Amino acid sequence: MKPRTIAVVLLSLFGAAAAWAQSGPTPVREDFKPSTLNQPGQEYPQVNSQRYARFRVVAPQAQSVIVSLGGREGTPLHKGEDGAWTGTTAVPLDEGFHYYRLSVDGGTFNDPGALNFYGSTRWESGIEVPAGDQDFYALKDVPHGRVEQVLFPSKSTGTVRRAFVYTPPGYDRDVAARYPVLYLQHGWGEDETAWSNQGRAHLIMDNLIAAGKIRPFLIVMTYGMTNDVRIGGLAKFDFNPFRTVLVDELIPYVDAHFRTLPDAAHRAMAGLSMGGMETRWITLKHLDTFSHIGLFSGGSISPADVKATPGFKEKVKLVFVGYGSRELAPPRAGALAGFGGDPRADTEALAQDGIRSVFYVSPDTAHEFQSWRRCLFQFAPLLFRE
């Protein structure tokens, strides 16, 4: 695929990330509750049982306050007599996590009511729409693993770099046990905080482990250097600097400082969106390092890729490809071909060729974190089971 094609595809997918279901007037139920991602003590933003969001922003002398969420033109707020600007999305939002921001008199600010999350190369406001399946990423009274911030030296970049390592419950107890490792990448505009803050990867793991549904493993999350790629600048993007950091620096550091099973059979890589593209590109070059591959809204592996990669069928234990259903609906579906072919057809072709491959579709979600939380939830039980 040519870099220019990638840029067009990515723009299409980012466009698909807008989070509405359908338009048209609906009676709005007045059962709004504060979003669970609000700052402590903040009543707004709120979400109702129909998944509408309501905002309230105090700015008495402002001329205009617009929320960039809930429709192509955003949600304009209206000023009340108390100086507060309020408004409700014109349409319901999809389930799960959404980024948003405010435009206040033409300037871009965050909602002082909401917590912030790193996306679009800035800390954005976040709102959570309760989902029917939210139990799998809920904070529950089960044994919890840790998310450990490590600072590792990187000679290739001349910096000290940060990674977060999820260690499962019990990791501290049995000092002889060793674990497989999943290297898990964020998307463009995000960083190494995304899979914990937006994705709740640690809670997904804790809950899966408590339910006995997976073999416990570590997850390593670091910055994929994707933000050097500005929209339109993909033609110059080179995955090699990140490949060096990951393969030559971070993996040896993790294997030296954590009780890992340091072989390809017990090492996976996955990523979302741009992180999926990195995963595809790096794993195909390092099948002696990784044996399990997860692409979440980030392309697929085609039969041609398999043919072009010596040893693929012997070395690769799992190919998992997942998407949000809204990404696959027309007219978006055609754009996905640019990621290496039609992802469902690719993945099914691999399965027919005897490769363990799984295609997953997240119901009623777009190019957003609810799709990727579900991808991880589906992917994790398939890992390291041989």
Added chain:
Amino acid sequence: MKPRTIAVVLLSLFGAAAAWAQSGPTPVREDFKPSTLNQPGQEYPQVNSQRYARFRVVAPQAQSVIVSLGGREGTPLHKGEDGAWTGTTAVPLDEGFHYYRLSVDGGTFNDPGALNFYGSTRWESGIEVPAGDQDFYALKDVPHGRVEQVLFPSKSTGTVRRAFVYTPPGYDRDVAARYPVLYLQHGWGEDETAWSNQGRAHLIMDNLIAAGKIRPFLIVMTYGMTNDVRIGGLAKFDFNPFRTVLVDELIPYVDAHFRTLPDAAHRAMAGLSMGGMETRWITLKHLDTFSHIGLFSGGSISPADVKATPGFKEKVKLVFVGYGSRELAPPRAGALAGFGGDPRADTEALAQDGIRSVFYVSPDTAHEFQSWRRCLFQFAPLLFRE
């Protein structure tokens, strides 16, 4: 001390946190550089070599943009022809970290250029003024410990609670080694993220350990529940719920899940501002749990306290009391008496009574994090040395 007195004292100290050195016109040098706490790629805010700060905020249709930092009335910004509002503080700032916020047309927002830090019960903008002694909290190419997020069960509050645990470099290597522990509390309006994000406690430790200046120990940071205390509401504040979480729930959890030396001789507690008041109140009731006490801008222990606490002289191995120099300057100094007496006189009296006690003054800083970074830097080498 009566609760009403405490409230008055706290209000005085928060007033002292405004961060300017002196007023009067000074030629401003045009050597401004982006603050090290800016969001990735953001050029503003900036700081020059004289410690003036300059801001730039885009809000083309706004009527008024004011930065609440750098003078009692804040720093009003002025709109340029490009629609961006700019302005420079009227006076130099103190060295170190400062919280700030924007008032945009009467609404409170954060600066989209700066990273956010939890203080005043909200995520605030932060700016860093380079300090002459910044080397002690710099990110350097030395072995780094980890900051581990743990989620621990709390029966008394019916919640799963969060703590961060700093483990020193080498903790993962020698699985037989056991370590002392410092329980370190944030101030009012802050939370368990403050000592890492604003305080850089982990980097202070890494650097001290690399220099061979301290005995390595763990630091445990959790939310001190201080934000239930709104200004003026102190009369109702009760430290007991937090005492239960800390002493009955968190400490047993840490001793069960980390390789600690689980006795009073190897356990310290310290805190800043309201966290210092918690430290004083809890340690005096639990001298079989803690033997080292650190109060950073948060009161002192008087000879009367010692007399009223059986076993104090035998059990307490260190009393450390620190303040920023601006907190001690008239007219502020008198207010400190409300924290249990004049802190310097108190601490010196303890020393004369044969108790190992240290009084530290951070030069040219106020009730702000630079004072507390320095307090930790001075306190850590004194711990667990017997």
